[in-house]
Amino acid sequence: MDKSVKATNSELEPNVQVNDDLQNTKDWQRISPIAILYFLVKFITGLLSNILVLLPALYIGYDNFMAHPHLWAPIAFGILAVVIISTFLSFYFFQYRLYQDHIEIRSGVISKKYVNLPFAKIQNVKLEQPVYYRPFGYTCLQLDTAGSAKQEAKVVALKTEFAEQLKKEILAQHQIVKSATVNINDETEDSSLPNEHANEVILNTRSISDLIIHGLTNNRIWIFLGGLAPFLDDFGRYIIDFFLELGIDLEKILTFADKPMWQIGLYALTLTFIILLPFTLFSIAASIITFYNYTLSKVGDRYIRRSGLLTKYEVTMRLARLQMVVRQQDWLDVLLKRINLKFEQSNGALNQYQPAAQNSRIIVPSIKTDECKVLIDDVYPENKMMSINYQRISKRFLLRNLVYILAPIFIVLSSFFITVDKANVMLAITPIYLFISLLIYMRWVRWGYAKDDNFIYIRKGYFGVDYYCFPIYKAQQVQFKQSWFQQRHQLCSIRIVLASGAQDIPFILQNHGYQLLDNALYQVESSRQSWM
């Protein structure tokens, strides 16, 4: 902590002074006690996320507890003691060391963990500042490496300025290692370090209205609602009882038999809105919390994304790390003419369902078409994502899915219900069948692929459209898949695996498939370019 004060005081030669500081951390350092706050929050969120496991225990405990109410004091005291001791021990056993361009971290109370990361191997540097650190000026520094031994290191409490300097030091290290092999002028890189913020160009910012739109369009409520399905009965009963107390008999209102169609439609619509509203608000709130004060900026070949209302996140991505660009639009995005642009890195596949802010992937939410074009052209100047002609996939995709799979299911179900004399179930099943057929058709319409000298482009979607674009030489592995049925019609499905995940193109002409894969293998093997 003394060292970080030194770092901020010396403005004459920031580089030299900081380097001394960084290299002098030869001995194992404890982090600031502020970290106790962090471990406390981590403990509590850990408890809450495991609540499903704890609930039975709590239930039993509550019963016993009600039988002996005088136990509340010792129990509460006991829980408090456990919490305090465990968070203090987590802080006490956390040490880090900076030595010879390596960062080492020792942590863990019961199961000890040791991490040793050489600066040169660090792929990502992320700064994460939880809201409770902000008044004190501390932040978390998260480092990860790529490659077969993916390692992560998180220093959970560093003074913000120190963390920033350390970040720059680490990123500069990697630049120097790379320059040695590519023969770039090293001096320009070193001298630009103190002036880095001056060279930083802001590429994009998001306003609150953009974030509201993003919340509206990126509603994951359907998944949420699906999860609530088991509780719907109880929930419905609860609502009906609630309204009964208010003197409104919901069940009477909602019987359809004697009502005109327009009234039923109106009720249905109103009901849908009432249900959707809280979830939409929740989604908008989540969007604002994640992307508040969003800026996307660029320094040299590094893209930096900063955002966050409560916890402030900063993610840095080197251009070379970029594996794939995804231009994504759900059906609402298409209506509102907004695009979600995603820059995919390595590990992208694993972190698919992580909250958007904590990803290494950089998302630019709800941007307009021209903004999107500017950004994509910035990373891949020669790309033709929106201008190239996409080749459709074979109609046999429709044949297989609609005729060979969906229709038989529908026929079997219909005949079952008709014979069991419940033909009115068809009123529900038929629209669902038609809707799924429409979805499959739209999927076929959307699926397309294209290739030029440098990139492979894939277009997918249902009602929305997603475009994927990646440099061919970044392929990790290719797969040629052909079922016995496809072989008879000289079709195939291919898959290209990148470090950020796999991309599939089904039901394409066999010789197209071979050409795409042969070309991909040739580019990887002959150009010998590194994928990151």
Next chain:
Amino acid sequence: MNFSTLTNKDKGKNNMQGTTAFTNDSVLNTELPQLAQLKFEDLSPAYAQANRYIDLFSTLLLISLLFIIQLQSFYPLSQEVTNVFRFIIWGVAFIGAMSLTYTILADKRKFYALREQDLSYKSGLVFRKTVSQPMLRIQHVELKRGPIDRKVGLAKLQVFSAGGAMHTFEIPGLPLETAETIRQFILDHKDVNHHG
């Protein structure tokens, strides 16, 4: 190796036309190495044989266990349960037979191909898949040997890329020396400035 065939073709063309050495042929995809022309090698026959025995043995073991439970006198079973057991035993026998048939047919269709620059593995009976991994993108290679592999002198070759754990592929049923040779070939091939 496929680049030398390119030069030979040029030479052929020149001689036939009787012109000067200048050529301007387009480099068509047909002149690049082709997946469709991979020369595949079979796995060791001991692999398929071991699989057959394992399948047969485990099915018979399961059926015997069920018979024992059905016919034992420590804990007599009612008539309905006995009937259900009979049904289950037939079911297990049927599934076992299907599984054995599939294994016999599918093991015949497992191949691998090693080229200078990549390693491929082809498998599948109805849904056939060929996985190709450029040497340059191989993060590391491991030899995996289960207890049966050790007894029969086989090994599995596991190939890891940066595509993640989901896209690791494995070539089973290789004789131990072949597996070790391939592994060494891959290690020798990997470039020095490859990010590991």
